[in-house]
Amino acid sequence: MDDLTAEFLAKYPYIPTQFIALDAETTGLSADVDKIIEIAAIKFDLLSNDHPVFEALINPNVKVSRKITSITGITNAMLADQETFTDIAQDLKQFIGDLPIVAYNAKFDKGFLDTEFANVGIILNNHYHCALNLAKAAFNLPNYKLATVAEHCSIPLNEAHRAKADAVAAGRVFMCAAVTLGHINEIIPKKPFTKSSGADHKAYSPNEFGELYGQTIVFTGELSMTRAEAxxxxxxxxxxxxSGVSKKTDYLVVGEQDANLVGPTGISSKQIKAEALIDEGFDIQIIDEDEFITLINANH
Structure with missing residues (x-):
């Protein structure tokens, strides 16, 4: 171990000396129905300064949409002759071992990994650190896309939305945020409930060149970002x-609800209506703030 490394570890003893930085590219946002198409795991070893890489394209046995290809650059032809997740599961599990896992929006990656591993009878009990949550606690930024936070931390991200590049950036953002905070507790200050004001949805016109142009979105509850930012x-x-849910709604973003407004169920009238329409067969996606951020990241 060189002197600089020893000094760093002594100054920041709360940062794990070994951890896995991980990223998964997928066919969509739902771990219940979508599949992993690329996985990368980087073993950060601060003691040896050696960082082995596990990287694989994965055949999901389903077609990848043109939208996902446009985001990731991963085509069906690239995946056709690749191994399935079942084929690589044991090697990936062995590579990860019992080390803590760092991911950007860890809830997303954990959901997919848990589902894919469960399909082959493997359970991961590793502890996860969310670099996104840590970045929110550490930095005051206009948004928390990985590219934005990486730039703030002077971390290069040349192949965004490819697993290896995103995994490396996630691991380095984790350390940057940890150094800034002085800890690795993912504490995001809670805002008191206030009436969402200062943002009239009618004043916001959709970008006609946006990936989701032609679709609609509704918000309910309080988010960590302001309504204007959302x-x-x-x-x-x-x-x-x-402003309201209808048969034409595509996304409902559900934030933290004020019990004084929604009552003991904790569910807003917008969510109740959306769930009823889903039961009738309408395709409405109900997502939380983390999934909304994932949607933002996936389309940039």
Whole structure:
């Protein structure tokens, strides 16, 4: 170990000396129905400064949409002759071992990994650190896309939305945020409930060149971002913002609800209506803030 490394570890003893930085590219946003098409795991070893890489394209046995190809650059032809997740599962599990896992929006990657591993009878009990949550606690930025946070931390990200590049960036963002905070507790200050004001959805016009142009979105509850920030991110994607849920709604973003407004169920009237329409067969995706951020990241 060189002197600089020893000094760093002594100064920041709360940062794990070994951890896995991981990223998964997928066919969509739902771990229940979508599949992993690329996985990368980087073994950060701060003691040896050696960082082995596990990287694989994965045949999901389903077609990858043109939208996902446009985002990741991964085509069906690239995946046709690749191994399935079942084929690589044991090697990936062995590579990860019992080390802590760092991912950007860890809830997303954990959901897919848990589902894919469960399909082959493997359970991961590793502890996860969310670099996104840590970045939110550490930095005051206009948005928390991986590219934005990486730039803030002077971390290069030349192949965004490819697993290896995103995994490396996630691991380095994790360390940058940890150094800034002085800890690795993913503490995001809670905002007191206030009436969402200062943002009239009618004042926000969808970007006609956005990936999701022609689709609509509705928000309910309080988010860690302001309504104006949420509206700006939504229209940049091409989404049209509506005040109420209808048969034409594509996305409902559910934030933290005020019990004084929604009562003991904790469910808003917008969500109740959306769930009823889903039961009738309408295709409405109900997502939380983390999934909304994933949607933003996936389309940039």
């Amino acid at each position: 509206f700006e991110a939504a229209v940049e994607l091409g989404l049209e913002i509506k």
